[in-house]
Amino acid sequence: MILETRGIGKTFGSVLALRDVSMSVTAGQVTCVLGDNGAGKSTLIKILAGVHRHDTGTLLVDGAEVSFASPREALDRGIATVYQDLAMIPLMSVWRNFFLGSEPRKGLAFDVAKARRVARDELRAMGIDIRDVDQPVGTLSGGERQSVAIARAVYFGARVLILDEPTSALGVKQAGVVLRYIARARDRGLGVVFITHNPHHAYPVGDRFLLLNRGTSLGEYGKGEITTQELTALMSGGAELEELAHELERE
Numbered sequence: 001m002i003l004e005t006r007g008i009g010k011t012f013g014s015v016l017a018l019r020d021v022s023m024s025v026t027a028g029q030v031t032c033v034l035g036d037n038g039a040g041k042s043t044l045i046k047i048l049a050g051v052h053r054h055d056t057g058t059l060l061v062d063g064a065e066v067s068f069a070s071p072r073e074a075l076d077r078g079i080a081t082v083y084q085d086l087a088m089i090p091l092m093s094v095w096r097n098f099f100l101g102s103e104p105r106k107g108l109a110f111d112v113a114k115a116r117r118v119a120r121d122e123l124r125a126m127g128i129d130i131r132d133v134d135q136p137v138g139t140l141s142g143g144e145r146q147s148v149a150i151a152r153a154v155y156f157g158a159r160v161l162i163l164d165e166p167t168s169a170l171g172v173k174q175a176g177v178v179l180r181y182i183a184r185a186r187d188r189g190l191g192v193v194f195i196t197h198n199p200h201h202a203y204p205v206g207d208r209f210l211l212l213n214r215g216t217s218l219g220e221y222g223k224g225e226i227t228t229q230e231l232t233a234l235m236s237g238g239a240e241l242e243e244l245a246h247e248l249e250r251e
């Protein structure tokens with residue numbers, strides 16, 4: 001187990017964002033965190049990523065309790081997060097975005113030819129066929145940009161990759177592209193935390209499924225413990241939609 005939370009909780013003023021949530025991340029596995037808007041997904045990953053500190057419960061890395069004071073500390077332990085904005089500069093080339101802010105760490109600051117080659121090879125290794133790494137990253141499709149961000153985190157030594165709704169803005173085909181790269185990261189031995197509100201995106205790549213609803217956990221299930229239909233039923237808000245339909249009928 002690389003990363004684990006035990007009964008973690010967080011409040012913002014009077015808002016209870018997360019209560020008693022337990023989850024685990026294992027090398028070579030994908031843990032999906034599913035939940036509707038306001039379920040607490042972002043709060044949870046920000047605790048894992050060192051952005052927020054939890055108020056209650058325990059956060060463990062490699063079995064030892066930790067309390068990250070900053071995202072830098074989480075990153076130093078190999079926990080990398082790819083947020084929806086991807087932290088990329090659209091007009092800058094693919095390869096420069098690949099190394100954005102990290103040249104000194106890898107000693108590639110002045111070796112442009114090598115940096116371009118590394119970016120191209122790494123992207124290829126992740127199954128991303130971007131022939132021209134000199135093109136502005138903004139010209140890539142949404143799925144390709146997500147994939148570049150994932151490949152970048154893998155290259156820079158992430159052990160845990162936290163992906164904040166990487167497929168939510170994408171159509172079916174592009175979502176499929178990103179799901180393939182998630183599977184490749186998993187196959188390279190990373191532990192992946194995949195945040196999504198779409199059970200159809202989670203099920204094909206997920207090994208574990210944590211379901212959140214209004215800040216509380218509806219449970220963490222292994223793949224053999226829940227079917228895609230059950231996952232969809234739990235996530236679809238069927239009961240709430242039915243209630244809404246009755247309300248609208250009465251109006």
Ligand SMILES: Nc1ncnc2c1ncn2[C@@H]1O[C@H](COP(=O)(O)OP(=O)(O)OP(=O)(O)O)[C@@H](O)[C@H]1O
Pocket residue numbers: 012013015016017035036037038039040041042043044
């Ligand atoms: N910094 C904050 N200050 C105050 N309240 C917050 C803060 N961050 C989150 N919350 C509240 O905590 C609850 C959970 O929010 P969170 O963003 O974690 O949910 P989410 O599942 O990521 O939702 P979404 O899918 O809409 O991003 C919400 O009620 C939200 O308003």
